[in-house]
Amino acid sequence: MTEPVRLSKRMSELGLCSRREADEWIEKGWVRVDGVVVSVLGSKVLPHQKVTVERQASAEQAQRVTILLNKPMGYVSGQAEDGYKPAVVLVNEQSRWAEDQTEMRFHPRQLKSLVPAGRLDIDSVGLLVLTQDGRIAKQLIGEDSAVDKEYLVRVQYTRPGKLPESDLKRLNHGLIMDGKPLRPAKVVWQNEDQLRFTLREGKKRQIRRMCDMVGLKVIGLKRVRIGGVKLGELPTGQWRYLRPDEKF
CATH class of the missing domain: 3.30.70.580 (Pseudouridine synthase I, catalytic domain, N-terminal subdomain)
Structure with missing residues (x-):
């Protein structure tokens, strides 16, 4: 038998709202489960139960910027x-x-x-x-x-010569950070001193740390796209x- 889950978590899974919003709506009496208003925080539901929200909730959400x-x-x-x-x-x-x-x-x-x-x-x-x-x-x-993010990164190589092709491949896939392999990225040269990074994750100071691992010093970093x-x-x-x- 499927285990019940918190109503706010289920609403988030259904894409209705965030958990924080769900708690606000539950307290205001704007949420129904199988047609019955549920206004107690922490209430649980089964996955097959139908969750709906009142029109006021949708109207309030539409005003959010x-x-x-x-x-x-x-x-x-x-x-x-x-x-x-x-x-x-x-x-x-x-x-x-x-x-x-x-x-x-x-x-x-x-x-x-x-x-x-x-x-x-x-x-x-x-x-x-x-x-x-x-x-x-x-x-x-x-x-x-699954939303990717794109960055233009101006770099300076701190070792003799130029960045080896093998290290560029490692930037794309093969680096380990905080004990875990990083997800595959797309890293290409934009010009002689600038790389274009496309990532699907966002660890703290990830690009700077990735560059440091292959001897690149980041001079400037600019995010130019998030998804579409x-x-x-x-x-x-x-x-x-x-x-x-x-x-x-």
């Missing part, structure tokens, strides 16, 4: 740390990109629960996703995420809304 920011150097992705400001402080009416094509109007309430869906180191720049939508956060940083969404012409320090037609 996802913002694309071109993060400059010197800002941290999440909470403020070591005197450095979080990237979210850059999101305001004045810093919105003039060429943003969405009709959405900015309101300070959009900053509430706006969290980074994936990190970008303090000394890295480029595309950072900030979202209020738990479904997008799960899609980008969930354990089973590109940084494009978005200026440094400015932001825009994710368009309705864009999908990660």
Whole structure:
């Protein structure tokens, strides 16, 4: 017999929302199991039971925003740390990109629960996703995420000669980090001092550590794409809304 699971976990598995959102909706009485309202946190359901949400939940979710920011150097992705400001402080009416094509109007309430869906180191720049939508956060940083991320990485070889072809192959597949083999990556030369990395995972400072393993020093790192969404012409320090037609 199949074991029951927490209702919030089941809602996340079904792609209805994040677990945090699920708990909020359960408390508000917006969730039904087999047609019956369930408002007790921690309630469990069987996989065959039908889970539905009230219209208010869908309406609230539709108002949640996802913002694309071109993060400059010197800002941290999440909470403020070591005197450095979080990237979210850059999101305001004045810093919105003039060429943003969405009709959405900015309101300070959009900053509430706006969290980074994936990190970008303090000394890295480029595309950072900030979202209020738990479904997008799960899609980008969930354990089973299949969304790839693309980076331009300026490097300097610290050993005599040039990077051997065998070490370029190791960057693509063959390195071990934190005791585990890294997933296959796609790493190619963009020009004589710049590599293009495409990854499907995001360990802390992964690219810098990968480069260090083969004698490369990272001079600059810029994220230019997450799944189907590109940084494009978005200026440094400015932001825009994710368009309705864009999908990660």
